[in-house]
Amino acid sequence: MQQRRNTTAVKIGNILVGGGAPIVVQSMTNTDTADIDGTVKQVIELARAGSELVRITVDRDEAAAAVPHIREKLDKAGFDVPLIGDFHYIGHKLLADHPACAEALGKYRINPGNVGFKNRRDTQFGLMIECAIKNNKPVRIGVNMGSLDQELLTKLMGENNASANPIPNYEVAREAMVQSALASARRAEEIGLSADKIIISGKVSVVQEMVAVYETLSKRCDYALHLGLTEAGMGSKGIVYSAAALSCLIQQGIGDTIRVSITPAPNASRTEEVLVAQEILQGMGVRSFMPMVVACPGCGRTTSTTFQSLAEDIQGYIRDRLPTWKEEYTGFEDLTLAVMGCIVNGPGESKNANIGISLPGTGENPAAPVFIDGAKAMTLRGENLGALISEFQGIVETYIEEHYDRK
Numbered sequence: 001m002q003q004r005r006n007t008t009a010v011k012i013g014n015i016l017v018g019g020g021a022p023i024v025v026q027s028m029t030n031t032d033t034a035d036i037d038g039t040v041k042q043v044i045e046l047a048r049a050g051s052e053l054v055r056i057t058v059d060r061d062e063a064a065a066a067v068p069h070i071r072e073k074l075d076k077a078g079f080d081v082p083l084i085g086d087f088h089y090i091g092h093k094l095l096a097d098h099p100a101c102a103e104a105l106g107k108y109r110i111n112p113g114n115v116g117f118k119n120r121r122d123t124q125f126g127l128m129i130e131c132a133i134k135n136n137k138p139v140r141i142g143v144n145m146g147s148l149d150q151e152l153l154t155k156l157m158g159e160n161n162a163s164a165n166p167i168p169n170y171e172v173a174r175e176a177m178v179q180s181a182l183a184s185a186r187r188a189e190e191i192g193l194s195a196d197k198i199i200i201s202g203k204v205s206v207v208q209e210m211v212a213v214y215e216t217l218s219k220r221c222d223y224a225l226h227l228g229l230t231e232a233g234m235g236s237k238g239i240v241y242s243a244a245a246l247s248c249l250i251q252q253g254i255g256d257t258i259r260v261s262i263t264p265a266p267n268a269s270r271t272e273e274v275l276v277a278q279e280i281l282q283g284m285g286v287r288s289f290m291p292m293v294v295a296c297p298g299c300g301r302t303t304s305t306t307f308q309s310l311a312e313d314i315q316g317y318i319r320d321r322l323p324t325w326k327e328e329y330t331g332f333e334d335l336t337l338a339v340m341g342c343i344v345n346g347p348g349e350s351k352n353a354n355i356g357i358s359l360p361g362t363g364e365n366p367a368a369p370v371f372i373d374g375a376k377a378m379t380l381r382g383e384n385l386g387a388l389i390s391e392f393q394g395i396v397e398t399y400i401e402e403h404y405d406r407k
Contacts, residue, residue: 001250001251001253001284001285001286002251002252002253003253004020004253005218005222005225005253005254006019006020006222007019007222007223007224007225007256008195008196008198008222008223008224009021009196009224010138010196010197010198010199010224010256011138011196012053012082012084012106012107012138013080013081013082013106014080014082015052015053015082015106017199017224017226017256017257018199018223018224018225018256018257019224021256022286022287023250023255023256023257023258023281023286023287024052024053024256024257024258025050025051025052025053025257025258025259025274025277025278025281026051026052026053026054026055026084026226026257026258026259027046027049027051027053027054027055027259027270027271027273027274027277028054028055028056028057028086028259028261029042029043029046029054029055029056029057029270030042030264030270031056032063033056033057033058033059033063033066033067033070034060034062034063034065034066035066036066036069036070036073037073039056039066039070040070040073040074040077042270043056043070043074043079043081043083044074044077044079045269045270045271046081046270046271046274047079047081048271048323049271049274049275050274050275050278050289051081051271051274052081053081053082053084053106053107053257054081054082054083054084055083055084055085055086055109055259056070056083056084056085056086057086058085058086058087058091058094058101058105059086059087059088059090060090060094061094061097061098063094064094064095064097064098064101065098065101067083067085067098067100067101067104067105068100068101068103068104070083070104071083071104071105082106082107083104083105083106084105084106084107084108084109084140085101085105085107085108085109086109087108087109087110087111087128088111088114088115088147089114089115091108091110091115091124091128092115092124092125092127092128092131095108095127095128095131096127096131102131102134102135102137103135105137106137106138107137107138107139107140107199108128108131108132108137108138108139108140109139109140109142110125110128110139110140110141110142110184111142111143111144111147112125112141112143112149112180112181112183112184113143113144113147113148113149113150113180114147115128122187125184125187125188126187126191129187129188129191129192129193130191130192132193132197133191133192133193137197138196138197138198138199139188139193139197139198139199140198140199140200140201140226141181141184141185141188141198141199141200141201142200142201142203142226143177143180143181143184143200143201143202143203144203144204144230145173145177145203145204145205145209145230146205146230146231148173148176148177148180149176149180152176152179152180153172153173153176156172156175156176156179157169157172160172170209174204174209174212174213174216175216177202177204177213178202178213178216178217178220181200181201181202181217182200182217182220182221185198185200185221185223195222195223198223198224199223199224199225199226199256199257200217200221200223200224200225200226201225201226201227201228202214202217203228203229203230203261204229204230205229205230205231205232207229207241207244207245207248210229210230210245211245211248211249214227214249214254214255215249215252215254218252218254224256224257225254225255225256225257226255226256226257226258226259227245227246227249227250227254227255227257227258227259228242228246228258228259228260228261229241229242229245229246229260229261230261231261231263232260232261232262232263233262233263234262234263234264234265235262235265238260238261238262238263239260239262239276242260242261242262242276242280243276243280243283246258246260246277246280247280247283247284250280250281250284250286251284258277258280258281259273259277260273260274260276260277260280261273262276278290288333288334289333290318290319290322290333291318291332291333291334291335291336291337291396292335292336292337293311293314293315293318293337293338293339294336294337294338294339294340294349294353294356295307295311295315295338295339295340296311296339296340296341296342296345296346296349298341299341299342300362301341301342301344301361301362302341302342302361302362303362304341304359304360304361304362306341306359306385306388307339307340307341307359308341309385309389310339310357310359310385310388310389310392311339313389314337314339314389314392314393314396317393317396318337325400327407328406328407329400329404329405329406329407330404330405330406330407331404331405332400332404335354335355335399335400336352336353336354336355337353337354337355337356337396338350338352338353338355338356338357339356339357339359340356340357340358340359341359341361342358342359342360342361342362342364343358343360343361343364344361346358346359346361347369347371350369350370350371351371351374351375352374353371354372354373354399354403355370355371355372355395355396355399356370356371357369357370357371357380357392358371366381367379367380367381368380368381368388370392370395372395372399377395380392
């Protein structure tokens with residue numbers, strides 16, 4: 001993995017983005033922001049899951065008026081997670097008409113393609129930047145392929161068509177995204193917003209196109225970059241595509257903050273996007289968020305489902321205990337657990353983990369050796385899965401108590 005790009009550091013509330021700081025995880029609510037209690041509830045849920053920044057939609061007067069009340073309720077509940085206001089079309093008006101909203105937000109997100117049209121574009125963009133300067137707030141200039149500045153795109157397409165060596169249209173669109181973001185950032189600096197108040201993003205829904213856009217941005221500027229594969233989709237498709245795109249860039253040292261834009265199932269928790277983002281970063285070896293469970297995939301030697309049930313239970317147990325461990329201990333996030341299903345790789349993987357259990361495969365001796373930091377510590381026996389799970393959980397709790405410092 002290449003060393004991280006040395007981008008300009010941006011402070012958002014108590015969170016540092018860029019400048020060598022750890023890559024920050026962010027997410028977005030899907031509540032109606034005017035629903036104060038509903039939005040507060042979801043922001044808290046996302047923050048508890050590990051979202052370090054949370055974006056909310058500010059699309060009309062009722063939403064803007066709700067923002068300071070949301071901020072107040074979050075503060076009273078003990079959640080200082082910065083809120084990012086997502087503005088389109090009338091952001092300049094909402095910020096001007098609702099100064100308490102402008103003050104309560106930790107950052108403004110501006111889409112150059114939706115800030116205004118024709119002669120109003122520069123004026124309305126300038127008003128938003130002036131508001132950011134007045135309130136000492138950073139801005140994300142977020143360009144999306146789906147809402148790209150059509151005047152700029154038409155201009156570049158015309159120039160390309162007239163060229164003796166035209167390039168493919170998708171490359172022109174990619175260049176339009178980069179130019180839109182950088183021109184807007186330069187304009188913001190001309191108005192008076194300093195570089196340490198600017199973050200840039202260029203979101204596309206196609207993996208290779210997104211990678212190419214960010215590679216180009218990283219070569220042409222030193223602004224902090226927010227990464228995201230927009231509209232990644234549902235389920236495994238959204239997770240896999242997001243992981244592929246983000247990992248390509250993170251491996252090159254590109255990216256200061258990320259969001260995984262997967263579509264949740266109806267009525268499902270919004271926190272899945274936070275967990276996937278954390279797992280991408282942890283899988284890349286960039287950050288540790290929680291103990292890691294190494295689990296056997298299963299084969300013809302593991303016809304019993306015991307190891308599957310134990311692995312599933314331990315994974316859920318870790319998630320349930322995580323908030324408490326975070327309050328009580330430091331450093332436990334690097335803990336590795338192994339739940340293996342037979343003698344082939346079981347003992348070896350178990351020895352490589354902090355805590356590992358090698359369950360018996362088909363036809364093997366009905367015993368489960370447990371290894372702690374490479375040494376065999378005990379052997380668990382018995383047919384009762386519930387008792388086995390309880391014993392293993394107790395081993396994990398004891399290890400954390402004995403090996404990690406209390407706060």
